[in-house]
Amino acid sequence: MYNFNCRLVPKNYQHVLALVFAVNEVNENPQILPNVTLGFHIHDSYFSERMTYWATLDILSTPYRFVPNYQCGIQNNLMAIIGGLDFETSLHMAAILTGYKIPQLTYGSFAPEDAGQSQSTPFYRMVPNEAHQYTGIVELLLHFGWTWVGLLAADSESGEKFMEILQTLLFQRGICLAFAERTPKGSYFEEYYDMISQWLQTYYMIAESKANAVVVYGEDKSLFFLQIWLVAGEVENVTSMEKVWIMTAQLDFSAVAFRMSQDMQPFHGSICFTVHSNEVQGFKTLLRSLNPFMAGEDGFLQQFWQDTFHCFFSKSSTEFSEPCTGLEKLDSLPSSGFEMSMTGHSYSIYNAVYVVAHALHAMFQSWLKDRGIVRRWRPHLQKLQPWQLHPFLRSVSFNNSAGEEVSFSEKREFEAGFDITNLVTFPNNSFIRMKVGWMNLDAPPGKEFSINEDKMVWHRSFHQVPPLSQCNKKCPSGTRRKKKEGEKFCCYDCAPCSEGKISYQKDMNDCVGCSEDHYPNRNQTQCVPKSISFLTLEEPLGMSLAFGSVFSSLLTILSLAIFMKHQDTPIVRANNRDLTYVLLLSLLLCFLCPLIFLSRPDRVTCLVRQMAFGMVFTVTVSCVLAKTITVVLAFMATKPGSRMRKWVGKRLTSAIVLTCTIIQAGICTVWLGTSPPFPHFDKHSVRGEIILECNEGSAAMFYCVLGYMGLLATVSFVVAFLARKLPDSFNEAKFITFSMLLFCSVWISFVPVYLSSKGKHMVAVEIFSILASSAGLLGSIFFPKCYIIILRPDLNDKQQLIKKK
Structure with missing residues (x-):
């Protein structure tokens, strides 16, 4: 052992104890390496490149003689090296060990994702792939909606690599960096006051940032300086800065003895990614049984004891006033000084010892299979070379005493994930790590990341939990x-x-x-489902139009009944009785047509309603036209010697009505044969409604039908207008003129109103036009006659009809 006159980091002493505990377990286990005893040497890097190289070369030298690459006397069978704690230390060691092909099991370093470097260095990483940690940090930020975050990384090669990779991942997932700062380099043995100004400059910048979530990356010593930095901020009366510190697995609260009382409250509620660990049976018993007066070969224990409990031994310096009694308990120490639970780094060391042991056992088993004699092992032990262990290390696989499988991936990385822990601090600067989740890319799809918010404890200063960490508030829905x-x-x-x-x-x-x-x-x-809309009898508009249709139909029937009852009177006979009946029947059908428009549009109704409307109205208008022409011809036929008498009669009126109707029937037939109407769902015209309507198929043919009716009405109007000055007592030219004027006015107004309407209102406009124009014909032509027949029978006399003004 080598014990330089430097202060021990109490927290890291657990790493030594984990190594001793594992080696003792292996040596006492008859199932692993029987008749072979494992030993170890402990060297410290002191976080210094020079000391790291010195310690590595010393391992390769004869004990107590620093002659690198030369050994004599007592031989040490160096088979593997476990270390170092940080990435830079591991790289410095690998620079020398690579030439000797000595296996190096790293328990705290996270090498960058560099395939070339992975092949050139003999690392066996007892920690998971760092890509898991990158992904875990991003998933954690997204889980809590933290899109405006800060990043602090150590000013080192690994810190630079971490910052480069993480920034890319954050950008891809829509997360922005409010700041990205590099922490100053330093060591435990430098005066930290020289860096206060540099730390405070960064402190002010972070304190003023809106980012409440800060990712911190570095080695063990980085968090030590972060603690100093926060305390310095309080000393300088800087506004208290409460942040959610998201710490990577490389960080640990490793305080030296004289800093063990440092305030831990700024880290309350922090979220830490830690190397997966588990409780190893018997380890806590070992910790509780430690006695500095029975240290044996442990050269660290008494130094650890006096530094942590602030006491002294009889042969030590009198730096402390109280003597050590050996009754002090590790349980009483704050967690920042020493943790009773096995940490992730200690768990990795524990597994690393077993990895080497199982690899050696597998190699001896291979020899036994080839030679079959156990006693031949020992001669070969002296000739055993470290490089021979590599094939067995790569294929090692076993379950440790905690029941977890230990094996390496193809990249020589420990196949495990990261635990996500929540840091809960106490006034005595102790803390506990509460496991709240995990990150493991080897887990089944959808279960790689998991976190339990109900177990989370947040910093007491946050008014909202989880706290926000965004550049601005989220945009609300809409x-x-x-x-x-x-x-x-x-x-x-x-x-x-x-x-x-x-x-x-x-x-x-x-x-x-x-x-x-x-x-x-x-x-x-x-999005709200649209309602299907069409004009029905159930709604007020439909009921009103249906009532108008039925009421007008009843009036038409009443008029027809009156005319039929008084069919032998002069006024009925004088108006071409048969033509009058046809006109009244066609008007009745016109009034009933709207009922077809008030039913649900389907294939049949769409085909029927416009055709029926066109044909019925054509018959009606052609009857009016025939009646008008008959009146004019009848008047002209009364003149002496007139040749018009032969045209006056039923044959002419029938010919007019049939001819006009057949032409309209031809137009409708062409319409049906080329582009007939069909039911259509209009989803765009009216907001919130799907209009179920009849698409006319060919708008041109629809307007041809209307145009043809308009032509007949115009001819009838012109003829009636020219005959308007005929004696009132003899003809009805004035009434026909007025009825045609109403008819044409209605349908001329119909076109623009119809085109500007949408949905059910378009159908309502057409129904209203049908009712209005039909009512105009009924009222103008038949109501005056019904008035005479019912109320003025004295005027319903032949003498009255033929007398002249």
């Missing part, structure tokens, strides 16, 4: 992120979603459109 010019993408404004789009989650980059059968609600936070 809005989207809007980039701020000149700022990082995590700093943004919130803009309302454009019309027709929603954002159903907070902080959405873009609003999304609803499907065709949904529409945004008023707050534009979710």
Whole structure:
């Protein structure tokens, strides 16, 4: 053993005890390496490159003679080296050990992801792949919604690599760095006051940042200086800085004795990634049984005892006032000085000893299989070379005393993940690590990352838990992120979603459109199913139109009944009785047509309603036209010598009605044969509704039907207008003129109103036009006659009809 006059780090003494405990277990186990005893030497790097190289060369020299690469006298069978604690120390050691091909089992270093370096260095990493830790940090930040974070990394090669990889991962997952600072280099044996100004400059910058989550990366000594830094901030009356410190597995609270009382409260609620560990049976019993007066060959124990309990031994210096009694208990020490539970680093050392033991056992078993004689082992032990152990180390696989499998991956990395622990501190500067989750990429899909928020303890200063760590508040639902010019993408404004789009989650980059059968609600936070809309009898508008249709139909039937009852009176006979009946029947069908429009549009109703409307109205208008022409011809036929008499009669009126109807039937047939109407769901015209309507198929053919009816009405109007000055007592030209004027006015107004309407209102406009124009014909032509027949029978006389003004 080598004991330089330097202060011991009490926390790291557990690493030594874990090594001793494991070696003793192996030596006492008859199932592993029978008749072979494992030994060890302990060397310290003192966090110094010079001392690391010196210690490594000393391992390769004859004991107590520093002659590198030369051994004589008592031979030490050096088979493997466990260490170092940090990455730089491991690399410095590997620079010498690589040439000797001596296996190096690192228990605290996390080598960068460099395949070339992985092949050139003889590392067997007793820690998981650091990629697991990178992924775990990102998943942790995303889990709590921390998108504006800070990063502190050690000013070293591993710190630079960590910062480079993590920044890339954070950017890919939408997380921004509020700051990325490198912590100053230093060692436990340098005066830290020289670095206070540099630390405080960084402290002010972080204290003013909105980032409440700070990722800290470094080696063991980095956290020591971070503690000093926080305490220095309090001393300089800097505003108290409460952050969620997210610490990597390389960090540990390793305080030297004179700093064991340092305040731990700033780290309360911190989240730490730690190398996976488990309780090893018998280890706590060993810790409780330690007695400095029975140290034996342990040259560290008395120094550890006096530094941690502030006492002295009789042969030691009188730096402390109280003598050591040996009754002091490790349980009474704060966790920052010594932990009773086996730490991740100690657990890795414990496993490393067993890895070497099982590899040696496998190699001896291989020899036994080849030679078959156990006593031949010993001559070979002196000739055993470290490089012969490599094949057995790569394939080693066993269950340790904690029941966990220990093996290496193809990259010579320990196949395990990281524990996520929550740090709970106490006023006496002690703390406990509460396991709240884990990160293991080798776990089944979907279970690689897990954390239990219910177990989390947060810093007492946070008013909201979990605390926020964002550049600005999240955009609420119904809005989207809007980039701020000149700022990082995590700093943004919130803009309302454009019309027709929603954002159903907070902080959405873009609003999304609803499907065709949904529409945004008023707050534009979710899509609501559209209701299917069509004009029905159940709603007030439909009921009103249906009532108008039925009422007008009853009036038409009443008029027809009156005319049929008084069919032999002069006024009925004088108006072409048969043509009048046809006109009244066609008007009755016109009034009943809207009932087809008030049913649910389907394939049959869409085909029937426009065709029926076109044909019935054509018959009606052609009857009016025939009646008008008949009136004019009848008047002209009364003149002496007129040739018009032969045209006056039923044959002419029938020909007019049939001819006009057949032409309209031809137009409808072409319409049906080329592009017939069909039911259609209009999902865009009206917000919140899917309009079930009849698509006319060919708009041109629809307007041809209307245009043809308009042509007949115009001809009838013109003829009636020209005959309006005929004697009132003889003809009805004035009534026909007025009825055609109403008819044309209604349908001329119909076109623009129909085109500007949507949904059920478009159907309502057409129904209203049908009822209004039909009512105009019924009222203008038949109500005056019904008035005479019912109320003025004295005027229903032949003499009255033929007398002249």
